Amino acid sequence: xxxxxxxxxxxxxxxxxxxxxxxxxxxxxxxxxxxxxxxxxxxxxxxxxxxxxxxxxxxxxxxxxxxxxxxxxxxxxxxxxxxxxxxxxxxxxxxxxxxxxxxxxxxxxxxxxxxxxxxxxxxxxxxxxxxxxxxxxxxxxxxxxxxxxxxxxxxxxxxxxxxxxxxxxxxxxxxxxxxxxxxxxxxxxxxxxxxxxxxxxxxxxxxxxxxxxxxxxxxxxxxxxxxxxxxxxxxxxxxxxxxxxxxxxxxxxxxxxxxxxxxxxxxxxxxxxxxxxxxxxxxxxxxxxxxxxxxxxxxxxxxxxxxxxxxxxxxxxxxxxxxxxxxxxxxxxxxxxxxxxxxx
Numbered sequence: 001x002x003x004x005x006x007x008x009x010x011x012x013x014x015x016x017x018x019x020x021x022x023x024x025x026x027x028x029x030x031x032x033x034x035x036x037x038x039x040x041x042x043x044x045x046x047x048x049x050x051x052x053x054x055x056x057x058x059x060x061x062x063x064x065x066x067x068x069x070x071x072x073x074x075x076x077x078x079x080x081x082x083x084x085x086x087x088x089x090x091x092x093x094x095x096x097x098x099x100x101x102x103x104x105x106x107x108x109x110x111x112x113x114x115x116x117x118x119x120x121x122x123x124x125x126x127x128x129x130x131x132x133x134x135x136x137x138x139x140x141x142x143x144x145x146x147x148x149x150x151x152x153x154x155x156x157x158x159x160x161x162x163x164x165x166x167x168x169x170x171x172x173x174x175x176x177x178x179x180x181x182x183x184x185x186x187x188x189x190x191x192x193x194x195x196x197x198x199x200x201x202x203x204x205x206x207x208x209x210x211x212x213x214x215x216x217x218x219x220x221x222x223x224x225x226x227x228x229x230x231x232x233x234x235x236x237x238x239x240x241x242x243x244x245x246x247x248x249x250x251x252x253x254x255x256x257x258x259x260x261x262x263x264x265x266x267x268x269x270x271x272x273x274x275x276x277x278x279x280x281x282x283x284x285x286x287x288x289x290x291x292x293x294x295x296x297x298x299x300x301x302x303x304x305x306x307x308x309x310x311x312x313x314x315x316x317x318x319x320x321x322x323x324x325x326x327x328x329x330x331x332x333x334x335x336x337x338x339x340x341x342x343x344x
Contacts, residue, residue, distance in 0.1 A: 041069025094331030153256020157196035166224030252319035
């Protein structure tokens with residue numbers, strides 16, 4: 001996932017909302033409190049909202065370093081026991097599963113894991129799910145009608161979408177879709193699909209979902225695949241009157257209909273595990289989840305029974321492909337196919 005580092009107005013609103021939710025809950029513990037380093041692969045708005053309130057509540061300073069989650073995952077492997085990071089926060093589960101398989105993550109406190117349904121966290125208890133997003137189609141409403149949309153992600157390989165499709169194959173968000181297609185149709189079919197959508201996208205292969213959202217909204221492409229919250233954030237930034245696009249869902253349980261879990265983990269090498277555990281506990285606590293629920297991050301809270309307050313399709317009505325975080329794995333098979341298709 002490409003990390004958003006701009007859009008200061010949105011960040012200000014998120015931070016304000018977080019501080020407002022803290023009102024009446026007490027202040028920090030003083031200036032001499034310890035600090036932790038967070039490798040942040042999540043969108044900066046979501047992270048800063050949580051960090052701002054956590055610091056005020058606990059007095060623990062969080063040193064945030066932001067980059068793409070795949071960059072950080074590889075960096076953590078290279079750093080090994082010398083990594084300065086205490087916590088790793090991602091947008092997708094494969095990066096966390098990758099580090100879990102390397103034995104680089106510490107166990108999360110059971111009390112923290114208990115705040116989130118177990119299917120959204122590490123099967124081994126080494127990371128905890130924080131939020132979720134779902135993959136959708138975005139389409140330009142001046143170029144396409146809802147009745148013209150495909151019902152399956154596999155149909156985007158059809159020649160009718162040549163020159164119309166926008167693709168961000170380098171996004172880590174895209175890897176779970178490839179993994180899902182492999183699970184449902186096999187590796188050969190998945191590679192054929194990648195070759196076809198690459199040809200259909202042509203010059204509309206973009207660096208990230210933000211660009212897909214903007215280009216489809218402007219009519220530079222007719223249709224694309226994104227996670228739902230990019231469209232809502234675009235609407236927030238440019239205003240409803242300037243939206244010339246809409247989102248639509250694939251058919252229930254289609255391989256393109258993926259629920260992506262954003263999670264957080266503590267590095268085994270951390271020298272500040274107690275403080276890191278407090279940060280993870282805060283993220284999935286009712287207070288932390290309500291910050292997300294009331295902020296314009298447009299993600300689904302996963303912990304403490306909190307529901308989004310942002311008018312999204314209700315979480316319990318989503319019908320994604322039946323893939324567990326274990327089945328999504330570490331993304332290595334998807335990366336290999338993307339490389340074979342010369343999309344990475």
